[in-house]
Amino acid sequence: MKLVVFGANGPTGRQVTAQATAAGHTVTAVTRHPDTFPPGGPRLRIEAADVLDGMAVERVVAGQDGVISALGVPYGREPVTVYSAGLTHITRAMTVHGVRRLVCVSSTIMFDVPAPGEGFFFRKVLEPFFARVVGRTVYDDMRRMEEVVRGSDHDSTVLRPAGLFDTDEVSDYRLAPVRLPGRFTSRADLAHALVREAVTEGHVRAFLDVRTTEGTPRLLDMIRKEAFGS
Template sequence: MKLAIFGANGPTGRQATEQAIAEGHTVTAVTRRPESFPLSDPRLRVVGADVLDSGAVERTVAGQDAVISTLGVPYGRSPVTVYSGGMAHITRAMTEHGVRRLVCVSSTVLFETPAPGEGLFFRKVLEPFIVRFVGRTVYDDMRRMEEVVSESEHEWTVIRPAGLFDAHAVSDYRVSASRLPGRFTSRADLGNALLRQAVDGHHVRAFIDVRTTEGVPSFLDVIRKEAFSGKK
């Protein structure tokens, strides 16, 4: 398949790109900083483009079989438009060029239902604090992005992972259309889930959860390392 991956220079984007190349797919990796992209392969084309540049997005999407978005921005107080604005450009370009398959990342908190077995403190205090205060502008724009995606006529899937952490290899992770137990998703597993959805075409027009079930870190370790890093 010919795959365009937006946000390819982030940790999840690099996972999806590397795994796609290993499977023999042709990848167009889209990043604002192509000079720092660490991967190279005959099946890889690295494109320097901003997802908020509609012309650049349209040129990138032309000729692709599917589009994967791993866009991410750090928490902050400033309004965020990258998710929704970028997705508006992506879906418009897909329509223009007849590309049907779209897979993107948001967050498990957008299910707005408790995770099975989640403790009262996390459910009633910690998660609401992160969603409503620490990450409010990010999650607000993720919701707008999901509206753009769900209102489109494409064959879309939105993946809502839990807290992200780095792992060396893909595990036997879980996928479900409802919220799963557990707090974490490795980027290796998320990259693989994105690739599987794009290539295999499962869960069309659905929001799905992805959970890592083995080798997960402690909650405090992830908070210390990830919460304000801006990695996606």
């Protein structure tokens, strides 16, 4: 299958391209900085394009069988538009070129329900602090992005992971249309779910939690990394 991956040069995007090519799919990795992308085999094509450039997006979507968006930006105070503007350009390009399958990433926070199995401090203090203060601009734009996807007529699936961390191996992760217990999702598991959904009929018009259940990091370590970059 021919897949185009946006956000390919990020940590999740690199996992997606590696897993997809290893599975025998042909991948177009889209990045603003192609010179920094690791070389791949004959199934990998690297294209320089900005998801905020509608014409460039149309060019790389042409001829594809499916689209994976692994777009991501760090927390910050400045307004974020990458998710919503990017998916606006992507869905328009898909319509122009007749591409149906779309899989993209938002966050488990988009379920808008309390974290199951968590205590008062996590549910009422810690997670709201990240959702409404530290990551407010990111999550606001993720909501706009989900509305763009929801309003399109493509065969779309949105994956909503929890706190992302790095591992080399795919685990026996959980996937469900409701918010799952647990605090973390490995990028390897997220990438695996993105590729699997993109190359199958998958869960069309669904919003799915992806949750890693083994080998997860300590919460304090994740807080330090996400909030303070240490």
